[in-house]
Amino acid sequence: MNAAAELEARTLHRSPRRFLAQRSVPRPRRPRHRELGFAADLWQKLAGADFWRLTREHLMLVFLSLAASIVVGVPLGILAAKRQATEGLILGATGVVQTIPSLALLAFLIPLTGRIGIVPAFIALALYALLPIVRNTHAALAQISRGMREAAQSLGMKAGTILQKIELPLSATTILAGIKTSAVINVGTATIAAFIGAGGYGERIVTGLALNDHAMLLAGAIPAAALALLIEGAFRLGETVGDARGPSSPFVMHPG
Numbered sequence: 001m002n003a004a005a006e007l008e009a010r011t012l013h014r015s016p017r018r019f020l021a022q023r024s025v026p027r028p029r030r031p032r033h034r035e036l037g038f039a040a041d042l043w044q045k046l047a048g049a050d051f052w053r054l055t056r057e058h059l060m061l062v063f064l065s066l067a068a069s070i071v072v073g074v075p076l077g078i079l080a081a082k083r084q085a086t087e088g089l090i091l092g093a094t095g096v097v098q099t100i101p102s103l104a105l106l107a108f109l110i111p112l113t114g115r116i117g118i119v120p121a122f123i124a125l126a127l128y129a130l131l132p133i134v135r136n137t138h139a140a141l142a143q144i145s146r147g148m149r150e151a152a153q154s155l156g157m158k159a160g161t162i163l164q165k166i167e168l169p170l171s172a173t174t175i176l177a178g179i180k181t182s183a184v185i186n187v188g189t190a191t192i193a194a195f196i197g198a199g200g201y202g203e204r205i206v207t208g209l210a211l212n213d214h215a216m217l218l219a220g221a222i223p224a225a226a227l228a229l230l231i232e233g234a235f236r237l238g239e240t241v242g243d244a245r246g247p248s249s250p251f252v253m254h255p256g
C-alpha cells in the first residue's frame with residue numbers, strides 16, 4: 001500500500017481500498033475500549049500479563065544505573081570539593097551531560113556500544129543521574145566549616161579519617177537528597193529507553209504512541225508515575241528515621 005501511494009501516485013484513500021478489495025478481509029471490529037468502556041479497557045491493560053515483567057525491567061534499569069551513579073558520583077563530588085583545580089571540570093562535565101536530550105544520548109550510545117537494548121540505556125541513565133549526586137556531595141562538603149576540620153586535625157586525625165568519621169556523616173542528608181533526585185529522574189527517563197528496546201513501562205508508552213491507543217499510553221505512564229512517588233516516599237521515610245536518630249558525628253553530639 002505504501003509503494004502504491006509513493007510509486008504509483010495513488011491517493012492514501014484509494015490504496016487501502018484496492019488492497020482490501022483484492023483480499024477477503026473480515027470487517028474491522030470497533031476499538032475495544034468502545035465495547036468495554038475506556039475505564040475498563042484501561043484497567044485491563046494496566047493489569048495485563050506483562051505488568052510484572054515490565055516492573056522488573058523498569059526497576060532493574062532504575063536501580064542498577066542509580067547504583068553505578070552513586071559509586072562514581074560520590075567520589076567525584078568529594079574530589080571536586082577537595083581539589084579545587086578539578087571542581088570546574090567535574091561539575092561542568094556532569095552539567096553538560098545533563099543538558100543532552102535523552103533520545104540524542106541514546107542515539108549516540110547505540111553506535112558507540114554497537115548494540116541496542118539494556119546496555120546503552122544503562123549507560124545513559126547512569127550518566128543522567130550523576131549531576132544531582134555530584135553537586136550535592138560537593139556542596140555538602142564545601143559547607144563544612146574549616147574550624148571543624150582544624151579541630152579534628154588537632155586531635156591527630158588524618159584526612160581519610162576526618163572524611164569518613166566527620167565530613168561524610170555531616171553531609172549524609174544533603175548527599176541522600178541528591179540520590180533521591182537522581183532516582184526520581186531515572187524513573188521518568190527509563191521510559192524513554194523503551195525506544196531502543198530496553199523494556200520497562202516505556203514499552204507500553206511506545207506501543208500506545210504507535211497505535212494511537214490512549215489506554216495503552218496511560219497503562220505505561222501511570223505505573224511510572226506511581227513508582228516515582230513510591231521512591232520519593234521511601235526516601236522521605238528514611239530521612240524521617242535518620243532525623244529521629246540524630247546526627248552521628250562526635251563533633252555534633254559532643255560539641256564541647
